Amino acid sequence: MAANRLENLLNWAKKHDVQIPEGLRYYSDELMGLSCVAEKDILSAQFSIPSSIIITGELARKHFGAKTSLNTWLKFLLAKMKFGEEAIIVDGEDIKEKFAPYLDCLPDSIDTPIVWNPSELQLLKSTNLGSSLRDKLYLIFKEWKHVALALDICNELISDEISICDHFMELSDEEVYEKITSQVFGNDQFPWFSFRAFLWAHLIFLSRAFPEYVLNPSTDTSKIMLLPVIDLLNHNYNAKVEWLRLDDSFCVRCLMPLSKGQEVLNNYGGKGNEELLTGYGFVMENNVFDTVALRIKLPTDTIANILQNEDIVLPTLTDYTRFAFEDGKETHKSSKDVTDFEDGVLYLISKENDISLSQLLDLFAFVEKNSNESRTSLRAQLQGLQKLRLALEYKLDTISVGPETSSNSYPIKPYRKFCADVYRKSQRHILKHNINSLKRIEKEWTSTHKSRLVTVKKILKADSTFFEEDVPNLFGGNLDVTFTSYNHILMLWIIWRSKNSTCSQLPRRYNWVFEAFKLFNDQYHSDILITPETRDLYKSLFPNGSEKICIDEVAIASSFISSNSYTRISNDESILVQT
């Protein structure tokens, strides 16, 4: 950034009565862009900017006559101020000229992955962010198209870009980059109404807009505005600042004294790295607000059932969004219906607390429960826990696979690689942390309910006769029978011990298994179907058939086990749970 542009901006700000505390110096930092530092100790610093030089939707309303989608029109207005050639008169003033020193100081580039080249995008492959970028860009494209069509400008370029928009999801990363994103921060000039100009304006707003309601409390919380000079402060979530309206000005007040040499920082709010990187083009290491988003699509009737009957939290994006910068809709509402879940349920897990994890456990127990169980049954809870752990481990594995190096490589900006590495690493840490929490919870539950669980290991201890005498006997005197699955042992044990009343020799704590199996058998025996899987299983156990155990018994015991056990994923073992 040329020093004279910064100086022009500061002189302009002074002329327009922007209040900047004494003893501050603005400078250009290679990494953070324009930044501000205290040159002496300052007890209380306060910045203020009069509303006459705040860029709000009101300017767009006046200039374009827009009544709705003011955020979108405001982006068009900014694009027009930057790329248009004519004066833009609002209330008798040329706002293009008025804000020129501010426009000159807007960043030459933002490191948001929305504009990364295909090789840089590879660095985010298999991450939530990497997978959502195309959709994000498409949403911006559609937002542009909606208003571009209403502009009533007859221009070939608009028709060309609309046609790109209509086929946008079919384009390759290379095509998107070459046709659109590479140009946004290039030196090219394009018409102010083009999508590239709009995308530039969108990214400027995304990285430096403030919510207008601080200035106009009665306004919609999604409305955005630009605050020249105030928006030069960089972010740290530890910065103690207050945003307020004083008279007709917007103020940022530092709530802690500044020491000489200290950077003066704003606080953009508790944002995780995914939001910081997408919106602002940077990440913070060890970011306590970092989360991993888990989006779960559920059938409509499951959602309806939960909403009606269950006390399960089903969050959606709107629960996490404070200012819906994207579309300007007021999205918060107190109660939800099935239509709110078209994009699925969205849980944000973190390292800082287990709230989302426990909400997920409730949901997974509900999804895993049998028709005759409640979601609070121990079996459903343990089964839900295993399924959740499996989902997290799968996600961790996916993220852990490194990016592919593509043959047609573009140069990778080292800072972008750094951002991708920090983001990926933190996603992995959060997943590992939550997997460990699940392991801990599983340990607690299984130890509290030890007496209600039957594992093969326990059977081995309690019923050595079964292994030493009955198993060889079942397999024609073979003393060295090997099983490929714990479940086969469990199944044979249940069948054999319930047929041979020898189970009375077993400790009484196992009686419930045979009582439950008898009930199950009485209830379902006539309904049991011999599936091809049962035939395969029977054949694998008894290639030459068996006189002692028949296929019907195998079918009913398998079915009993699946309704009365959960499967521990670490060794794929079914563990019986007493109801």
Ligand SMILES: C[S@@+](CC[C@H](N)C(=O)[O-])C[C@H]1O[C@@H](n2cnc3c(N)ncnc32)[C@H](O)[C@@H]1O
């Ligand atoms: C509101 S602006 C702040 C002023 C900005 N430095 C400029 O040059 O205009 C937000 C931008 O500042 C940069 N930024 C803010 N805080 C940062 C941080 N903690 N680390 C790295 N970059 C940061 C990012 O480029 C971000 O898009």
